[in-house]
Amino acid sequence: MKLTWFGMTTFRIQIGGQIVVVDAHASPDGIVSNELISGSDQQVLWDEALPHADGATWKRRPAERLLDAGDRQRPVVIWSVGPRGLLLDGDDERPLLVLASDVPQLGRWAQEAVVVLAGANIRQAGQKVLDMASPKLIALAVDGGVVDTTFAALKPRLDGTGLIALEPGLAVEV
Structure with a gap:
């Protein structure tokens, strides 16, 4: 699985041998949405009608x-x-949970998941995720200043969960 965060709530995700682009049309200035979705297998918007x-x-x-x-x-x-x-399930990959808002209730499957947190209140979202589960990895998609305080708040509670910060435009293989 490879995660690329472009800023705001725009992602390009390689999962299960396919490329999924999230929220391409809300990409920050300097990112051309047509180039972002080029070669992708699926594009999804946050407010799109998806199965629940x-x-x-x-x-x-x-x-x-x-x-x-x-x-x-x-x-x-x-x-x-x-x-x-969004919850993504690709063959031969961990479940991927991408959240830019409230954290839903999480079941046992979340112990094996990769969780990406974006948007406002990621520190509280990270704490809520860790209250319910210890996922394999939490990735933070947020600008610099908030990363430090979020790392400080979450670090004592990780108990085996990996924690990384995503950089805009930099792909991370997990």
């Missing part, structure tokens, strides 16, 4: 049998987990 997943009871789709799969690749499935919350 209950974060407390969601389960990953079962792995496809090799005999059934053939040469084709199953598309990444994207669910809404509330306003400005």
